Amino acid sequence: MSNIKQILVVDDDQDIRELLAQYLTKNSFDVITAEDGIKMDSQLDNHQPDLIILDIMLPGDDGFVLCQRIRQTSNVPIIMLTANSDEMDRVLGLEIGADDYIAKPFSPRELLARIKALLRRTQYVVEQSRTTANQHKARYFCFANWKLDTQQHVLLDSNNKTYPLTGADFQLLMLFLESGDNPISRDQICQSLHGRNAFANERGIDVHLSRLRNYLGDDAKAPNIIKTVRGKGYLFIASIYTID
Secondary structure, eight states: OOOEEEEEEEOOOOHHHHHHHHHHHHOEEEEESSHHHHHHHHHHOOOOOEEEEEEOOOOOSSSHHHHHHTTTTOOOOOEEEEOOOOHHHHHHHHTTOEEEEESSSOOOHHHHHHHHHHHHHHHHHHHHHHHHHHHOOOOOOEETEEHHHHETTTTTEEEOOOOOOHHHHHHHHHHHHHHHHOOHHHHHHHHHHHHOOOOOHHHHHHHHHHHHHHHHHHHSSSSSEEHHHHHHTTEEOSEEEEEE
């Protein structure tokens, strides 16, 4: 079985598509491309890429819409490309499920570094979830009318409707579930989600926490699941039990 990772590049600029295809291929990736959402959907019907590079400014549905659509059925890592240096674009991308972002014009070497870091992080999440499942001998963590499937990386509600989690969302939730009665600091969250070579910032941590709370329907002002502990971080306060 080949260990070559496949990357889908979605950008309406042909020069960027060709540049990234050539550069990433030279760096041992298999690259497929799409110029818009229609072509992206076609590629996803025929392939299962390991990572998607998604431009925001596209004809038809923009990158935000496409990211939301992908997240309805998949937790594939997504790096968004933005021509706007405004923080709001970057924050919105993270809020709707992107894992990272990079502003145009960008250095291919920096993008390559982000790709490798995100793929390493994703692989780490998979390996940790397998280890956790073996240690606990349980597939599901149950709390507050939610059930986390540690094998499929999805949340199930009380009606067994599934909600796919990104690698970052899954890892953050597992960090809380394994914390017991110990608060988790922002430094711990940053280290867990991004590692030593993180491209993280304070706002990014807030976005990850907000996104997880939104998934769980937890109000930060009157929390039932994740409580802010002043000066210490965040504490998972919902009762937890496991199912094999």
